[in-house]
Amino acid sequence: MIVGEQKKIAEIKELVEPYGKVLILGCGTCVKTCFAGGEDEVATLASGLRLALSMEGKEIAVEELTVERQCEDEFIQQAAAAIARNEAVLSLACGAGVQDIARTFPKVPVLPGVNTTFIGILEKHGLFTEECLGCGDCKLAIFGSVCPIARCSKKLLNGPCGGSKDGKCEVDPSIDCAWQLIIDRMKELGQLGRLKSYVEPKDWRRSNAGGPRKLVRQDHIV
Amino acid sequence: MSTPTAPISNLQNLLSQGEFVVTAECGPPRGADADAVAKKVAYLKGFVDAVNVTDNQTAIVRMSSIAASTHLLQQGVEPVMQMVTRDRNRIALQSDIMGAYSLGIRNILCLSGDHQSFGSQPDALNVFDIDSLHLIRAVRTMRDEGKDMSGFELKGAPRMFIGAAENPFADPFEYRVIRLAKKIDAGVDFIQTQCIYNMERFKAWMKMAREEGLTEKVHILAGVTPLKSAGMASYMAHKVAGMDIPESLLKRIADVPKEKASREGIAICLETIEELKTIPGVRGIHIMAIEWEQKVEEIVRAAGLLPRPAQAPTDC
Numbered sequence A: 001m002i003v004g005e006q007k008k009i010a011e012i013k014e015l016v017e018p019y020g021k022v023l024i025l026g027c028g029t030c031v032k033t034c035f036a037g038g039e040d041e042v043a044t045l046a047s048g049l050r051l052a053l054s055m056e057g058k059e060i061a062v063e064e065l066t067v068e069r070q071c072e073d074e075f076i077q078q079a080a081a082a083i084a085r086n087e088a089v090l091s092l093a094c095g096a097g098v099q100d101i102a103r104t105f106p107k108v109p110v111l112p113g114v115n116t117t118f119i120g121i122l123e124k125h126g127l128f129t130e131e132c133l134g135c136g137d138c139k140l141a142i143f144g145s146v147c148p149i150a151r152c153s154k155k156l157l158n159g160p161c162g163g164s165k166d167g168k169c170e171v172d173p174s175i176d177c178a179w180q181l182i183i184d185r186m187k188e189l190g191q192l193g194r195l196k197s198y199v200e201p202k203d204w205r206r207s208n209a210g211g212p213r214k215l216v217r218q219d220h221i222v
Numbered sequence B: 001m002s003t004p005t006a007p008i009s010n011l012q013n014l015l016s017q018g019e020f021v022v023t024a025e026c027g028p029p030r031g032a033d034a035d036a037v038a039k040k041v042a043y044l045k046g047f048v049d050a051v052n053v054t055d056n057q058t059a060i061v062r063m064s065s066i067a068a069s070t071h072l073l074q075q076g077v078e079p080v081m082q083m084v085t086r087d088r089n090r091i092a093l094q095s096d097i098m099g100a101y102s103l104g105i106r107n108i109l110c111l112s113g114d115h116q117s118f119g120s121q122p123d124a125l126n127v128f129d130i131d132s133l134h135l136i137r138a139v140r141t142m143r144d145e146g147k148d149m150s151g152f153e154l155k156g157a158p159r160m161f162i163g164a165a166e167n168p169f170a171d172p173f174e175y176r177v178i179r180l181a182k183k184i185d186a187g188v189d190f191i192q193t194q195c196i197y198n199m200e201r202f203k204a205w206m207k208m209a210r211e212e213g214l215t216e217k218v219h220i221l222a223g224v225t226p227l228k229s230a231g232m233a234s235y236m237a238h239k240v241a242g243m244d245i246p247e248s249l250l251k252r253i254a255d256v257p258k259e260k261a262s263r264e265g266i267a268i269c270l271e272t273i274e275e276l277k278t279i280p281g282v283r284g285i286h287i288m289a290i291e292w293e294q295k296v297e298e299i300v301r302a303a304g305l306l307p308r309p310a311q312a313p314t315d316c
Helices: A009-016 A039-055 A073-085 A095-104 A178-188 A192-196 B010-016 B034-044 B065-074 B090-102 B132-145 B173-186 B199-211 B230-239 B247-254 B258-277 B293-302
Strands: A002-006 A021-027 A061-067 A088-091 A110-112 A114-124 A127-132 A172-176 B021-026 B050-053 B079-084 B107-111 B161-166 B190-195 B219-224 B282-287
Touching: A009 A039, A009 A088, A009 A110, A021 A039, A021 A073, A039 A061, A061 A073, A073 A095, A088 A095, A095 A110, A172 A178, A178 A192, A178 B173, A192 B173, B010 B021, B021 B034, B021 B219, B021 B293, B034 B065, B034 B293, B050 B065, B065 B079, B065 B090, B079 B090, B090 B132, B107 B132, B132 B161, B132 B173, B161 B173, B173 B199, B190 B282, B199 B219, B219 B258, B230 B247, B230 B258, B247 B258, B258 B282, B258 B293, B282 B293
Parallel strands: A021 A061, A021 A088, A088 A110, B021 B050, B021 B282, B050 B079, B079 B107, B107 B161, B161 B190, B190 B219, B219 B282
Antiparallel strands: A002 A114, A114 A127
16 A cells, blocks of 8 residues: 655644635545544544644634545545635645645645655554555566565665674664565575576666656557 | 786786785765875875775765775875765766776775765665676676676776675675675675674684685685774674674773773784684785774784785786
8 A cells, every 4th residue: 555644733734824724635545544644534633733723813714525535536526516615625645646636626726734655564553664666667576575676775686785684774773674584585485596696787767767657558548 | 706918906916816915995084185085095005905995985975986096096005996886876887987997996896885874964865776786797797898787888998806895794694605606796806894803703604605615716805993992892883784793802892991992902903814814715804994094004014914015017
């Protein structure tokens, strides 16, 4: 899923201050799962914001709404009436959702309420970890399904650096060394010998380095 | 190992002749003062065979390794230019290697580099377009095939003696020798190791390297760093990534009176060198006297490694 973290209320307050009526728009998929922008977070943020604004004597009307996904037109349209009633939208979706809302409603200011952080998983309760950079050319098969591009701090493709210690990364002992995980997993699979092979430099053209990407599916074009 | 007709560098020449070599390190200044480089190099000239010039080590912004290496050349000291993949993509790395060669630099040490989070500007974006193995292979391909990474035939190939680092003390231990073998396959001619304090572990690593026949394929220079004080020892042991200093050694330096600690540090360093000389496959030592270059002469002399052999004429 896309993992994100809600911005601090002080920053959000600053973003909405120029407006008289603001819609806090939640997104019910990824950011709901990571407790950043679902229905519950919309409600909590709305009360917090109302309180903070009223304490400063500011009169801003705050409306709440959550749609299933802000990255699909079908769901975005369900927010059209509420958006029309307000002067600005504070979107709690990921960066894609914020931009899709803005694209759909060109005359409405759309403000981000969430910092989009990474593509990851819920490793355990309360812990989300980054797993994928969306590099466009998946090589997980070589690395025992542990990605060194996303999970090694130096993106090393040919083995661990000299800073791997007790399974941890030199950057921060709370980070697992991706290469330790790769080696452990390949050992488990009986394929450790495969890690003796040289891995070519990455072709970054299919990543964001090649410019913003598009995926065209001719078979789905109507 | 490459066997060119004329020696590429003094370092390559001495190693190919079976000489037990001595290299040292010079960290460029945090500023544009060439005299600061000259001052450090003056402490080393004549007492070592080549001097590593670090590339923004520990991710602290310093004078570039190419520029500082060029200052060394002007002083008649052979540099080993360090180059990390942290700050430059493959385009900049290849370009700088060609530029360095054109200035007379003949030895390169290919590294990935300390992560920028340790440095003076942790808010910087890193690059890591390629890793140190890719860099080794790129330099070899430029040298032996005269082509850049795209396969383009270069007008004048940089002929470099290629080094890399290894840390026998990092984990996972069983993979360290595999990684060494991968670096040799990629084209590395010499290895300089992380500072050795844990002799048992170093010997175990060397044994594995010998069993795999790797010491026949690459020149291994064993790294040493004299400890200046108990404080420095403790800092290195606990704060510097990839360092392994046994408790017994920390205690030994902590137990002597403060004013005698640096002498004890030198004594430990000399004992280490004596032991390293006896390990089959160790072809020399690499002395990293961090901000203590003035002690290198004393160490090399006391280790019985002076005078250094005369520098043979190379192709530069």
